[in-house]
Amino acid sequence: MYFVTPYLAVGRRADAEDAENLAAHGIKSILSLCALVRPDGIARQLSMDIKDRAALPAEFIGEAMGFLNAQIQAGRKVLVHCEMGISRSASIAVGYLHGFHGMPLEQALAKVREANPMADPHPLLLESMRNYFYRPAEAVDLSGNENPLGPSTLAVAAINGAVARLHRYPDKDASALRDKLAARLGVAVEQIILGNGSCELIDHLARACLSPGDEAIIPLPSFPVYRSATRAAGGTVVPVPMPEGAYCVEGILEKITPHTRLVMIGSPNNPTGTILGETELQQLVDGLPEQVWLLVDEAYRDYVDAAEIADAMAWVAKGKNVIVMRSFSKAYGLAGLRIGYGIAPAWIARAIDRLRQNYNTNSMAQLAAAAALDDAAHLARTRANNASELQRVQRRLSEMGASYIPSRANFVLVQAESDIAERLDRAGIKVKDMARFGAPEYFRVSIGLPEENTRFLDEFENILQESREISQPVFA
């Protein structure tokens, strides 16, 4: 018999039948993989008659592992043996080392072979061990552009401290949060509007601005809510292409008609990740007739350096019909609470705010948002993870020959066959199919934690490789 650990030996039937030998080695328990009468001096025995060179059933493995562990935990030395050789007992020892010592299966096998170089579990036996221990990796969700670091701990603490007051209605005007935002942004409180997510504000903006027959100019591809809000308000969507994902201000201005009332721009844009530069915004604002409102949706602004992105707030300050919208769902990690805000000239803010219900933002969301604004460290970590990982993801996409639009946000728009999102999903990686966004040949992948991004990249590379192999001509 051969000791794999001080408490676990593997051997043959002859070893188990030799009572003196067992006593000499201090063996107190036996796991028999064949029919065997209990030898003298053995306190406990588990006998299982299992055919040689056949896959081991999961129930058997479970019972064997449980027996081994219980005996060893009780301080008894155990022998695992079988009829013919040590092939089955070795595979059980491998399973034990893996299951209870956390050793990778290959390493466990090496350790068993080290105890006895003849130990050579049949591949079928090892396969049954692999199947028994296999746990599908947890799915990675890179479809929602959420914050992979989670919420700010200050926000969580603020909520925890207030749960006892859940029976009270929230402050319908969210005064504390609006005051805080106004002070930070250097605007009047009347210019701040709060929504149940910025989605609600986009909806109310469209309703405040558009009447049936009015037109909203919307670059494509873009966030689908711009179009759904326009249609819900009775407006007409006027799409403008974004060549190679970039904004074309001339293209937008060319679409203006006497019916135009609204232009909706995301900066960074979802899903292209492109931003509007200072000169482009100036050109756009200068070119818009007075009756047209301009939405600059900055849900992803926190991922971009302020020096690089157009300062849309400056146009609000100048009294132009510009509405800036921001969200706590992305860099602040509060997507589940639904809270976002907008900044606009006071008369526009009033027109939008009139459309909301009294308690549109809940008390937890108000508190968490106010606390998250103070969590500079969480924001810095979020930005740092995104900056380095965005660069790494894009670099590897380039290396594998994938086409994508260089992004400034926390996601990347990648060109691929239309079934790729589904294939990634089957491999446990959720990405966003882009058909609804107006880009059917693409998917969007959010930037996650480093290990999540690596899983996506490896899986995507495998799929690309497979597709390339399949598209090779079969006959030269």
Ligand SMILES: Cc1ncc(COP(=O)(O)O)c(C=O)c1O
């Ligand atoms: C461009 C853009 N604007 C607004 C939103 C909505 O954010 P919220 O969660 O605040 O409603 C999203 C969410 O994905 C978005 O991508």
